[in-house]
Amino acid sequence: MxxxxxxxxxxxxxxxxxxxxxxxxxxxxxxxxxxxxxxxxxxxxxxxxxxxxxxxxxxxxxxxxxxxxxxxxxxxxxxxxxxxxxxxxxxxxxxxxxxxxxxxxxxxxxxxxxxxxxxxxxxxxxxxxxxxxxxxxxxxxxxxxxxxxxxxxxxxxxxxxxxxxxxxxxxxxxxxxxxxxxxxxxxxxxxxxxxxxxxxxxxxxxxxxxVDTALVRDIQKADAATAAELMRDTHSRLLxxxxxxxxxxxxxxxxxxxxxxxxxxANGSWVEPQLARFKSVAKPASAAAAAVDPALRAWALAGDPGSASSALPASSTRVIEVHRLSTDFRAATRIVQRPLPAALPDGSVLLRRLYAGINASDVNYSAGRYFGSKAAAEKRLPFEAGFEAVGVVAAAAPGVVLPVGQPVATMTYGGFAEWAVVSAKHVFPLPQATPEMVALMTSGLTASIALDQAGLRKGQTVLVTAAAGGTGQLAVQLALLAGCRVVGTCSGGAKAELLRSLGCHRVISYREEDVKAVLKREYPKGVDVVYESVGGDMFDICVGALAPRGRLIIIGAMSQYAGGWEARQYPGIAEKLLWKSATLQGFFLLHYARDWGRHLNKLAGLVAAGKLHVQMDPRRFVGLESVADAVEHLQSGRSMGKVFVQIAAEVPAAAAARPAAIAAARARL
Structure with missing residues (x-):
């Protein structure tokens, strides 16, 4: 000084x-x-x-x-x-x-x-x-x-x-x-x-x-009762x-x-309060119903012809279920008809599905990798597939404050279904029921929460692998909004163009450039944060590119899924991390369920404000019959942005995909 x-x-x-x-x-x-x-x-x-x-x-x-x-x-x-x-x-x-x-x-x-x-x-x-x-x-x-x-x-x-x-x-x-x-x-x-x-x-x-100052001592002398009440929570302890x-x-x-x-x-510890965190509260039924789009309400109530004798707009639903374990999603699944209850259980809602998201881990789920063991997965057969969906409320049990026609999202197993009965506590109200909202679920929440866990700071260099994918594109933008310098990898072509349009500072096409050589030459001090979802050789490159005290967030290993996700050997990785004081951190979205609502509200707000662009894959998939095609499209590496399936054959205009965004994506391809 x-x-x-x-x-x-x-x-x-x-x-x-x-x-x-x-x-x-x-x-x-x-x-x-x-x-x-x-x-x-x-x-x-x-x-x-x-x-x-x-x-x-x-x-x-x-x-x-x-x-x-x-x-x-x-x-x-x-x-x-x-x-x-x-x-x-x-x-x-x-x-x-x-x-x-x-x-x-x-x-x-x-x-x-x-x-x-x-x-x-x-x-x-x-x-x-x-x-x-x-x-x-x-x-x-x-x-x-x-x-x-x-x-x-x-x-x-x-x-x-x-x-x-x-x-x-x-x-x-x-x-x-x-x-x-x-x-x-x-x-x-x-x-x-x-x-x-x-x-x-x-x-x-x-x-x-x-604090033990003249001001506090004067209060104690003037009014002992008031002083005692003031300092009740600190047990009269003074700093x-x-x-x-x-x-x-x-x-x-x-x-x-x-x-x-x-x-x-008062105990001498230091804390920095986070004052911007809010608790969601339910709207009164009248206020919630008044905000519903009449077209969505009418569509939700349309139901199916076979439900005339039911109190609900549908008496059965078609779902995709896994009947045998395999990374070949098409071979592992089939479409079946399942009955719906005549009356809704307490605290639940009936949803009519509009869209479902496709994720790289769909083949992990069909292979039974999320049940603890193959034996445990086989005991669960058959089980419903699909992680995320967007739809509207078609009916609600008494006491549930979710009006018919309310756009909602779910993050429950069984997302590949035309209708679903879901506990209301597992439903996230949305401002709109568009495909872009699907991208905010698994892909958006993973990007938002994982980068939050990484402790991004303005001025850091962030590397995003598979940056033009469903979650990569959102990770790129969130890192840019945090004031970071962002490097993205992709296969080139239209994907590279997309990343540049989003503001990515450096786009590395792994088909045209040596990723390892580029990172070593252009970022000799290393990168501070890596958002890694590819696995295999790309993971090895990213570990080597970490800066001192860098952090690599493992989102997945997409390149290894279809081949069985065999365990790899990483000789010398402990020494690399020790030498750089670097960190590897795994990220599995289910472990952060308590944060979903808060981050989903943030993401939806950024989209509404025009600060976050959601790129949807331009290829159109309609109906449950096309889900396997969509999974294979994603696994092929040819997708760009978030891959999704329109579950319903026809959707109201209020829930349609943004035509300008889809047209722009198709033009790039």
């Missing part, structure tokens, strides 16, 4: 004082700003006595003129602003419900939230232009301060750090206005992270539970100022902490 400059509000006591001393001892010039000017002078004098550089300024952050003047005088004194620590704050002031004057509780909002937002604005302007009154750096004639931005080799970026509170993450019934203010600081930090990062500024927030200061310095010095809100718990 030598040569840097910091401004700290609320710096005369507690956390602010400790951070001021730490930054000064690390070489930074410090502006000690506090409403108590005399106390600020003492801290500045202490810094000077230790050989540091500091000035003291009286500053009431609730007074906009004083706040502005503090930043102005800091800029005049030091000529730059590298660290702005917005630490000033107060506790709950007045009872929100019973106080006679609103000015009492509004004081908490003014200091703990409004003044913080103002401080962020003043700090950003000073960092970018050298003055809290300066013009934006991206406007004509705008100038950056000497310390702003970043340069080659990871030069320092200025940091704004807000002292928020764990009360901004957890509820505080005794201090609702304080909690609301700190929650505002947390969301201010998270929301400004990306806009400020684009201008070369990093923002983060320090969120401790109760030391040093513990919080260590966390603050870690935020200031770690360039990866962008928009981070670091909670320091």
């Amino acid at each position: 030598h040569g840097k400059a910091a401004l700290i509000t609320g710096a005369a006591n507690g956390i602010g004082r400790a951070l001021a001393l730490q930054l000064a001892s690390a070489g930074a010039a410090v502006t000690v700003a506090d409403i108590d000017g005399a106390a600020a002078e003492k801290v500045a004098a202490e810094i000077s006595s230790r050989g540091g550089r500091a000035i003291a300024l009286p500053c009431d952050v609730s007074n906009s003129a004083q706040h502005l003047e503090a930043f102005r005088r800091h800029a005049q004194a030091w000529g730059r602003l590298d660290y702005a620590l917005l630490n000033a704050g107060i506790g709950e002031s007045g009872d929100l419900v019973w106080c006679k004057s609103p000015s009492a509780w509004q004081k908490t909002l003014d200091i703990d939230l409004r003044a913080v937002a103002e401080g962020v604005r003043l700090a950003a302007r000073t960092m970018l232009t050298g003055s809290p009154e300066g013009r934006r750096s991206d406007s004509p004639g705008g100038e950056r301060a000497a310390g702003a931005g970043t340069g080659p080799g990871g030069q320092h970026k200025p940091v704004i750090m807000i002292t928020a509170s764990a009360g901004g993450v957890f509820p505080m019934p005794v201090s609702p206005v304080y909690a609301a203010s700190k929650a505002g600081c947390v969301q201010l930090t998270r929301s400004l992270a990306e806009p400020l990062a684009r201008q070369g500024i990093r923002i983060c927030a320090l969120c401790p539970q109760f 030391s100022v040093d513990q919080v200061t260590q966390a603050g310095m870690a935020l200031l010095t770690d360039p990866s902490k962008v928009g981070t809100c670091l909670v320091v718990l």
Whole structure:
């Protein structure tokens, strides 16, 4: 921090004082700003006595003129602003419900939230232009301060750090206005992270539970009962100022902490809350029914002629079942007629299927590889095939809040069926019932969850094998959305064109280029993450291409499936991983079922927003009779995008594939 400059509000006591001393001892010039000017002078004098550089300024952050003047005088004194620590704050002031004057509780909002937002604005302007009154750096004639931005080799970026509170993450019934203010600081930090990062500024927030400071001790003295209630969840345990200061310095010095809100718990541990996770809740029946497309509802109720005597729109269904174990899907399966129940079991729905997805692992399933052993699989014969399907609700058991006509997806065995009775808890409502939604199931969920497990970070290099396939195309786009540089392998031709159109930085055609040689020549430092689904020789190449601390996610081994998936030998693989501190991580989608709903909602949202393009294979397969053809098409290596089968002979216009996307794919071929 030598040569840097910091401004700290609320710096005369507690956390602010400790951070001021730490930054000064690390070489930074410090502006000690506090409403108590005399106390600020003492801290500045202490810094000077230790050989540091500091000035003291009286500053009431609730007074906009004083706040502005503090930043102005800091800029005049030091000529730059590298660290702005917005630490000033107060506790709950007045009872929100019973106080006679609103000015009492509004004081908490003014200091703990409004003044913080103002401080962020003043700090950003000073960092970018050298003055809290300066013009934006991206406007004509705008100038950056000497310390702003970043340069080659990871030069320092200025940091704004807000002292928020764990009360901004957890509820505080005794201090609702304080909690609301700190929650505002947390969301201010998270929301400004990306806009400020684009201008070369990093923002983060320090969120401790109760700290042994004068503020907390005053609360304990004034109202022991209130203090006990406030600190009930921490068992009256207080953090030391040093513990919080260590966390603050870690935020200031770690360039990866962008928009981070670091909670320091009373036991001394650190956590980063994930505030964007939501729990799905069912809509009331009236609201759900109102959103259904009438055409889909009519189609779902049309049923079959033989169901006239049934309470349901269908009395039987055709399904594809595996009757003998084989990787030859056509030989292993047959189409059979199965009866449907006259009444639905509790908690279930009757689905009319529109589309089913084809996956490389369909031949693994027909070979009985997912039952623990061949003997176990043979005992299950016959069993229904198909992993994923999209359709509409045709009927629901009493109490199930899924209206007739609701588009849904399923990830249950037996996807190759015209009708199906499924537990409502295994049904995922969809915004539309198009083939693109099929691609978001096994293929999309695998890409989204696996890359999430890989811990993608902006700037990493990601290698995707079979990148033009059903899951590869989505992995490419999700990695691009994460800010990564993406390399994709394919067989060339139209597939290479597709990958380039999606934004893939480097497309390697394994029929035209030596993949191993290209990776060694163009990526000598290795790749950070590999999304690998081919297996065999390609797997060996990918292991060799890993960067130090790289991670290879094993999605599958498609090249080995049809031949029996014989176990391969990998001599020297332990030494390769050890030498690079690299990681191999297997990924089997069924182990992440609890994450399906959240990731499916994310993917559907990206498609709706136009940020994720789903390429469907242009070859058309209709009816259960064509499923074996579709499986063989995928296994042939000639497919491009997601292979799917239209289960129903005719589908309503609202559920049809996008003609423009299919036409474009056919044109490429």
